[in-house]
Amino acid sequence: MSDAFVPDVVPALLERLQAWQAGAATLEDLVQDLTALGLEEGAVVQALIQAVHASLAPRPSHAVRPSADDWRAELMACRARVWPAPDPAGLLVGQNLLILTDGQQGTVVREQGARPLPSSVAASLMLLCQTIIMAQHAVDAQELGQLQRQRIASNSTSLSEIEPVD
Template structure:
């Protein structure tokens, strides 16, 4: 049986279309996040194509930070601290931060901030920091998940041991 692999470029175009529809008010942000996070971890090339497409739109539209220039450090800190993250694997590494009011997509060299009102390019140094933050959040989540799994396994072993010790011996 042959499995059909979707063309990365067409997948990227579908994601770009979804982002455009969100920014036009036609779909919800949650719909876009769901579509982005459905891209398999080994398909980072798709995310790189999305990033390239978004940066091409920013250059063509000459979007500036305008209305967002007054955001202060504290509001950004709060935004980043409340974020969730997703990473796509090397060699086509990319990271996505899902913050309360923005989405941030980066490959560590380039990046964009996505809002319902438009797209803003990130400087390279900020993109690198955002990629590191994505990786840190994902690693921390894996560590927490591993600790929780270990606790659950220990609880199960303890409850099984207790249950087994209460079974009467058949003589």
Template structure:
């Protein structure tokens, strides 16, 4: 599948999710499946989604307070696409956020808002921080498992009686 077909698929999935025709899991799976070297595809998707959409802060907003947004962001999972076409995806309990650091969109079932550049930059940094922390945690867990394996192997080997 070429990039234009990928773009069309992602746009259709997003529109179908807004219309309630497909589940959020299907859209998130498609976004997660975009390869690491396809950040430009995500950047283009953000631009296409944002065309004609209201800006966050314009018109009616959800009556959430700062604590509700903090909880939403703290519960997010993240995916990033690296430089030179950096982009990020935050998947929260109620929202999906796509950002490239310059532009971004906040998606809810039936609603899409364009984010300001400053918020987009902060959210890309948050995506990158979450991913780096996860990689660090994964590395620490792997290191601990390796150490445990080495220690258990050396202990069990030392318990073997030599043949005389």
């Protein structure tokens, strides 16, 4: 994390996260708070990851973990957000989970708890966030190009129907 000033929003974000886990807020409330952060505020997400780790209760060793197929399906259904620089961070949001990562550390948060991620997994999930964003931009650019071509074609047709002024 850079030495840049981190606004004191981390306790409020942690409180919102805990409210979601307690059923007093929705996941979308939490996501809205996180996505309201500016692109240069990745340090806030990094500080939130650390705050979540500091507040984690020990997990029983028999805790139920999703199968590899279920985990993959959850990841593939996620929405993503990236805070690029100077403090990179990523967010993945699924139907019932939230993943925060900065490429070195991360956490998976569910209604029933949270768990830290190994650094190798945190790095992979940061790449997944970036890939989802790049893919979305590519799709948006392709759709924009198609809309521009349609507009040009429709303008050409309508312009050809205009009678010249003599």
